[in-house]
Amino acid sequence: MTTSRRDFLIKSSLVSGGLCLGLSLPFTANLALAAGTEDLASPIEMGAWVLIRPDNTCIVRIAKTEMGQGTLTGLAQLVAEELDCDWSHVKTEKVSPQENLKRKNAWGQMLTVGSFGIRFSQDYVRRGGAAARFMLLTAAADQWQVPLSELTVSKGIVTHQNSSRSTTYGKLAEAAARLTPPDPKSLILKEPKDWKIIGQPLNRLDTADKLNGSKSYGIDVNLPNMLNAAVMACPVFGGKVKSLDDSRALKMPGVKKVVRLDDYGFAVIASTWWRAKEALGAVLVQWDEGAAAQASDATIKAHLEDGLKTQTGLYEFRKNGNALDAIQGAVKKIEGTYYAPFLAHATMEPLNCTALVEADRAEVWVGTQDPEGALLAMSKQSGIAIEKCFLNRYDPGGGFGRRGRVSDYVTMAVSIAQQMPGTPIKMIWSREEDMTHGQYRPISMCKFTAGLDANHKVVGMHVRLSGQSIYAWRNPTANLKDYKDDFQLQGWFADPKSDQQLCYTLPNLLIEYAMRNSHVPVGTWRGVNVPQNSFYMECFIEEMARASGMDSVEFRRSLMPTQSRQLAMLNLAAEKGDWNKPLAKGKHRGIAQFMSYDTYSAATIELSLDKSGAVKIHRIVLALDCGYAVNPAQIEAQVQGSIVYGLSAALWGECTIQKGRVVQTNFHNYRVLKLAEMPKVETIIKPALKGSWGGIGEPTIAVVAPALVNALSNALGRPIRSLPLKNQKLV
Amino acid sequence: MKSKKLNINGKNYEVDAEDQTPLLWVIREQVGLTGTKFGCGIAQCGACSIHLNGALARSCVIPLSSIKSSDKITTIEGLSKDDSHPVQKAWLQVDVPQCGYCQSGQIMAASALLKRKARPTDQDIDEAMTNICRCGTYQRIRQAIHLASDLTNSPANKKLG
Numbered sequence: 001m002t003t004s005r006r007d008f009l010i011k012s013s014l015v016s017g018g019l020c021l022g023l024s025l026p027f028t029a030n031l032a033l034a035a036g037t038e039d040l041a042s043p044i045e046m047g048a049w050v051l052i053r054p055d056n057t058c059i060v061r062i063a064k065t066e067m068g069q070g071t072l073t074g075l076a077q078l079v080a081e082e083l084d085c086d087w088s089h090v091k092t093e094k095v096s097p098q099e100n101l102k103r104k105n106a107w108g109q110m111l112t113v114g115s116f117g118i119r120f121s122q123d124y125v126r127r128g129g130a131a132a133r134f135m136l137l138t139a140a141a142d143q144w145q146v147p148l149s150e151l152t153v154s155k156g157i158v159t160h161q162n163s164s165r166s167t168t169y170g171k172l173a174e175a176a177a178r179l180t181p182p183d184p185k186s187l188i189l190k191e192p193k194d195w196k197i198i199g200q201p202l203n204r205l206d207t208a209d210k211l212n213g214s215k216s217y218g219i220d221v222n223l224p225n226m227l228n229a230a231v232m233a234c235p236v237f238g239g240k241v242k243s244l245d246d247s248r249a250l251k252m253p254g255v256k257k258v259v260r261l262d263d264y265g266f267a268v269i270a271s272t273w274w275r276a277k278e279a280l281g282a283v284l285v286q287w288d289e290g291a292a293a294q295a296s297d298a299t300i301k302a303h304l305e306d307g308l309k310t311q312t313g314l315y316e317f318r319k320n321g322n323a324l325d326a327i328q329g330a331v332k333k334i335e336g337t338y339y340a341p342f343l344a345h346a347t348m349e350p351l352n353c354t355a356l357v358e359a360d361r362a363e364v365w366v367g368t369q370d371p372e373g374a375l376l377a378m379s380k381q382s383g384i385a386i387e388k389c390f391l392n393r394y395d396p397g398g399g400f401g402r403r404g405r406v407s408d409y410v411t412m413a414v415s416i417a418q419q420m421p422g423t424p425i426k427m428i429w430s431r432e433e434d435m436t437h438g439q440y441r442p443i444s445m446c447k448f449t450a451g452l453d454a455n456h457k458v459v460g461m462h463v464r465l466s467g468q469s470i471y472a473w474r475n476p477t478a479n480l481k482d483y484k485d486d487f488q489l490q491g492w493f494a495d496p497k498s499d500q501q502l503c504y505t506l507p508n509l510l511i512e513y514a515m516r517n518s519h520v521p522v523g524t525w526r527g528v529n530v531p532q533n534s535f536y537m538e539c540f541i542e543e544m545a546r547a548s549g550m551d552s553v554e555f556r557r558s559l560m561p562t563q564s565r566q567l568a569m570l571n572l573a574a575e576k577g578d579w580n581k582p583l584a585k586g587k588h589r590g591i592a593q594f595m596s597y598d599t600y601s602a603a604t605i606e607l608s609l610d611k612s613g614a615v616k617i618h619r620i621v622l623a624l625d626c627g628y629a630v631n632p633a634q635i636e637a638q639v640q641g642s643i644v645y646g647l648s649a650a651l652w653g654e655c656t657i658q659k660g661r662v663v664q665t666n667f668h669n670y671r672v673l674k675l676a677e678m679p680k681v682e683t684i685i686k687p688a689l690k691g692s693w694g695g696i697g698e699p700t701i702a703v704v705a706p707a708l709v710n711a712l713s714n715a716l717g718r719p720i721r722s723l724p725l726k727n728q729k730l731v
Numbered sequence: 732m733k734s735k736k737l738n739i740n741g742k743n744y745e746v747d748a749e750d751q752t753p754l755l756w757v758i759r760e761q762v763g764l765t766g767t768k769f770g771c772g773i774a775q776c777g778a779c780s781i782h783l784n785g786a787l788a789r790s791c792v793i794p795l796s797s798i799k800s801s802d803k804i805t806t807i808e809g810l811s812k813d814d815s816h817p818v819q820k821a822w823l824q825v826d827v828p829q830c831g832y833c834q835s836g837q838i839m840a841a842s843a844l845l846k847r848k849a850r851p852t853d854q855d856i857d858e859a860m861t862n863i864c865r866c867g868t869y870q871r872i873r874q875a876i877h878l879a880s881d882l883t884n885s886p887a888n889k890k891l892g
Binding site for chain 1: 828832833871
C-alpha cells in the first residue's frame with residue numbers, strides 16, 4: 001500500500017503541533033520479557049500496543065480478556081491491519097492491570113463484559129497499530145533521507161521504489177523506538193475498502209496450546225511452597241457459621257489449617273486440593289441460616305406475582321399514547337404471563353484463584369474478565385495499597401459474565417491467604433460450590449396485555465415486568481429512586497440510537513417494571529437481561545400474530561415500519577430458513593428477531609416433536625448484522641456457541657430454591673446440551689453497514705429461546721410461556 | 732499411605748496419595764500433568780478424560796487403588812510428541828477450541844473413538860462424544876473428527892496415528 005495522505009497529515013501535525021500526548025510513554029522494552037514472552041530477542045516497544053523483535057515478529061498487546069470468544073484474535077487483526085505487518089509474524093501478549101495503572105490507562109479499560117471487546121476498543125487499538133507503523137516508516141524515511149510519502153509498505157517490508165531500497169520492521173525497530181510517538185488522534189485510519197486483515201476469516205492465534213495440555217489456566221497454577229484450599233460457604237445465601245469443630249479434619253493427611261471465611265463459611269488448607277476437599281466433609285459445622293432459609297421458589301414466585309399486580313412502586317419505563325384505554329376498547333384482547341428462572345453460568349473451569357499475601361504486598365494468579373476490578377478487590381480485602389497489588393492474568397476457562405464485575409472469588413482467595421501470610425494458596429471451588437454460590441441470571445415474570453382492532457391491527461400493548469435487579473444486588477445501599485433500573489429493561493429501549501432497541505413500533509405502549517428482589521445473588525449471564533426480555537417479547541408477539549391470523553413474519557414486518565436493519569435480518573432469516581417453503585410432515589418452524597449490543601439478529605428454527613413430547617431440533621438459520629465483521633470465522637463460532645448456551649438454558653436450565661439454597665449442584669441435575677443434541681447451525685453474516693461496530697459474544701443468544709419456543713407453540717397450537725421446557729408438557 | 736507406581740505416557744512415576752484419591756488429582760497434583768482438567772468430579776462432563784490401557788476413561792471417578800502399576804495411562808500430554816496426532820491436526824485446522832478448557836478431554840474422547848472406528852458416522856460421533864463444552868464447539872468437533880478420520884485413512888498419511 002502506498003504511503004498516503006494520512007502520513008503527511010501526521011508528519012505536519014507533528015511538526016506544527018509540538019509535544020504529542022497520549023502515546024508518549026516510557027519505552028520499557030523489558031515489559032514483554034517480564035510478561036513472559038518466550039523469545040529472549042528483545043522486543044522493542046512502538047507505543048503502547050505494538051512491540052517489534054529484530055526477527056520481525058510483531059507482538060500485539062491485548063488488554064481485553066480472552067475467554068473463548070475470540071476477541072484476542074480480532075483485536076490483533078485490528079492492530080495488524082493498521083500496522084501493515086505480516087499476519088504470520090503476529091504474536092500477542094497480555095497487559096497486566098498494574099502496568100495499565102502505572103501507565104495511566106494506556107490500554108484503556110480492561111473489563112471484558114457486555115460484548116465490549118472489539119466494539120468499544122476498535123478505534124484506539126487501530127490507532128495503536130497506525131502509530132507504530134508511522135514510527136517505523138518515519139525511521140526508514142530518516143535513514144534513507146527520503147520523503148515519507150515515497151515509501152510503501154507491505155507485510156512489514158518497507159520499500160523505497162525510486163532507489164530500489166527495502167528493509168524490514170525488525171531492522172527499523174530500534175531507530176523507530178527513539179522517535180516520539182505521534183498523537184494517536186492525528187492519525188487517519190484506513191478506509192474499510194482497503195482492509196486486508198480485518199474482515200478475513202482467519203484462524204485463531206491461541207489454539208496451539210489448547211491441543212496438547214500445555215495451556216495453563218488459573219486452576220493449573222503451581223508455585224513453590226504452594227498449598228491448596230477447598231471452601232464451603234453457608235448453603236443459604238446470607239447465612240453464617242454458628243459453630244465449627246475442625247479437630248477431626250486437622251488430623252487428616254496433608255491438612256495444614258482450617259480458616260474462617262469472614263462469618264459466612266470456612267476453608268481447609270492442605271498440601272493438595274483433593275485432601276483439602278476431603279477434609280471439608282470432616283469439619284463439623286453448624287450454620288445460622290437466618291430468615292432466608294424459609295425462602296423457596298414458591299415464596300419468590302409469590303413475590304414476583306405481587307409485582308405483576310401492584311399499583312404502587314412501579315417504574316414507568318416507556319409510555320406512548322394510552323395503552324390501557326386502547327386495550328380496553330379493543331375488539332380482541334390477548335393476555336399472557338411469562339416466566340424465566342434463575343440460571344447458573346457453569347463455566348467449564350470452576351472458579352478458582354491463587355493468592356499470596358505478604359507484609360506489604362499481595363499477588364494473585366487468576367482468570368478474570370475484570371482484571372482492574374480484581375486488583376481493587378485484592379487491595380480492599382488485604383488493606384494493601386493498590387500499587388503493591390499484583391495480578392497475573394490467565395485466560396479463563398469460560399466466563400459468560402460470572403468472572404465479570406463481581407470479584408467475590410478473588411476476595412475470598414485473598415482472605416484465605418491472609419490467614420497464612422507468605423504462603424501462596426490456590427483456592428478451587430468444587431463444581432457443587434460453583435453451582436450453588438453463583439451470581440445467577442435474575443428470575444423474572446412478565447405479563448403482557450394487548451388489543452387488536454377489527455382489522456387485526458395492534459391498538460395497544462401493556463408490558464409489566466416483575467423481577468430481581470442486578471444493580472440492586474450489587475449496590476445494596478444505592479438509592480434506587482422509584483425502582484428506576486433501566487438495566488433490567490434491556491432490549492426494550494425506544495431510542496433508535498440505543499444499542500438495545502426494541503425494533504417494533506407500537507401505537508400505544510406502556511412498559512412498567514416492578515422490582516422484586518430476593519436473597520439470591522444475581523449477576524450478568526451471557527446476554528444479561530436480553531435473553532429473558534427477548535423470550536418474553538418475541539413469544540408474546542407470536543401470540544399476537546396468531547390472534548391476528550397473520551403469518552409470523554408478516555405480522556412482525558407490519559410492526560417494523562422504520563427499523564430497516566432489523567427488518568433486513570428478519571427477512572434474511574426467513575428467506576434462508578425457507579420460511580415460505582412447505583414443511584415436511586412432522587416438522588415445525590419458529591422465528592424470532594431481536595436487537596442488542598448494537599447487533600441485529602434473527603433466527604429460524606426447524607424441529608420435530610414426537611408423541612411423547614421429545615424435541616429434536618434439526619436446523620437453525622441465524623442471520624446477523626453486526627456492522628463490520630472483523631473475523632467471520634470467529635463470529636460463526638460465537639453464533640454456534642450462543643446457540644448451545646441458549647438451547648441448554650431454554651431446554652433444561654433452572655436453578656430452583658428450596659430452604660433458601662440452590663437445589664442444582666452439578667451437571668447431573670443441571671443438564672446442558674451435548675454434541676448429539678447439537679442442531680445444524682447456518683450462520684449468515686450481512687455485509688457491513690458503514691461505521692457500525694456491533695457486539696458478538698452476546699447478541700445472538702437473544703433469538704434462540706424465542707425461536708425455539710415459537711416453533712413448539714406452532715407445533716402445539718398453543719402458547720408456551722415458561723422456561724425451561726423440560727417442565728412443560730409438550731404434547 | 733504407601734507410595735504407588737504409575738505408568739503415565741510411557742514414563743514411570745512414584746506417587747504418595749491415599750487409596751481413594753481420584754486418578755485425576757493424582758495426575759494433576761502428584762505427577763504435575765495439568766492438561767487433564769477438573770470439571771465436575773462425578774464423571775458427567777468428561778474434562779478429565781484419559782486413556783487407560785488404550786480405552787477412554789473419566790479419571791475423576793477412578794480411585795488410585797484400582798490402578799495397577801502395569802496399567803498404561805495416557806494423558807493429553809502423551810497423545811503425541813509433537814501435536815502430530817490426526818485429531819490434534821484436525822482440531823488445529825478446523826480451529827475447534829474456544830476457551831479450550833474442555834478440549835483435552837474432547838481430544839482424548841475423539842482419539843479413542845477413531846481408534847475403535849476409523850470411519851465414524853455422525854451417529855457414532857453422537858454416541859461417543861458425550862463430553863460437555865459450555866462454549867459450544869460441538870459443530871466444529873464433529874467436523875474435525877471427520878477430518879481426522881480422513882487424515883488417518885488417506886494413503887498419504889498412513890503413518891499417522
